[in-house]
Amino acid sequence: MFKQRLRKFIIFFVSILVATVITGCARNNDKKITIVGSSAMQLLAEQAGNDYRLTHTDSNIVVQGGGSGTGLSQVQAKAVEIGTSDVFAETQKGIDAKVLTDYKIAIVGIVPIVNKGVGVKNLTFQQLKDIFSGKITNWKQVGGKNLAITVINRSKGSGTRSSFEGIVLKGVKPVKAQEQDSNGTVRKIVSSTPGTISYISFPYANDKNIQKLSLNGIAPTNDNVTTNKWQLWSYEHMYTQKNAPKYVKDFIKYMLSTKVQKGLVPKLGYISIDDMKVTRDSNNQVVKE
Structure with missing residues (x-):
């Protein structure tokens, strides 16, 4: 019981x-x-x-x-x-x-990144535009090594891509390129692939295996973003x-x-x-x- x-x-x-x-x-x-x-x-x-x-x-x-x-x-x-x-x-x-x-x-800053072997640390805005539109195809054309440029773009649904192209390309058609949809994947590819260039958001750019580029001599810092001295940024x-x-x-x-x-x-x-x-x-x- x-x-x-x-x-x-x-x-x-x-x-x-x-x-x-x-x-x-x-x-x-x-x-x-x-x-x-x-x-x-x-x-x-x-x-x-x-x-x-x-x-x-x-x-x-x-x-x-x-x-x-x-x-x-x-x-x-x-x-x-x-x-x-x-x-x-x-x-x-x-x-x-x-x-x-x-x-x-x-607000997030956007920074162009390159493989460390290209031999370039600074570009002008025009050079960056010419690279992503396909006019410049070798790093020696912008003071780097005699090495073909490989562009890695973001996927078409990417807001980072939309911001980058709106500020840099301003309506110019981008060169045909491999597309990736995440900051982490882009960073990994650029760090391991000779001759590559792409762009990622500041929070993902703290990697010693990639080279962040300055533009027109302006460094990609948050302080420079707040005044629009660094123009690559988005809400x-x-x-x-x-x-x-x-x-x-x-x-x-x-x-x-x-x-x-x-x-x-x-x-x-x-x-x-x-x-x-x-x-x-x-x-x-x-x-x-």
């Missing part, structure tokens, strides 16, 4: 425990935030999401890359809660910026639906908080929106100094 009662009690207890776990998971899924898009922003979004969960235990934040184009299309389709992008939504075909809310979270946007739920807005508020802007953002190599001395419009034109 006692054993039967004990068995019933154990079954009842286990049932309550399972129900509690399921309820907790359901609540957790109710507050799930999926963030998709810019690979340049992925590092910041992942770390911020991890930190946020420590103090918001009922939250569930999932961060994925895929490119700015993917982020914008996914948030517009309501497939994700937040779409991250290096470019303004209104500049992208098929995206209705009017149904989205734009939050500028940070890191988080886009939500206009009617985003409160728990999503709470996370955005956290991203804009002093803790993130003054702590995590510079720690990871990004620039706080509060530190910029200039602003840009969607056409990459400086509108305020």
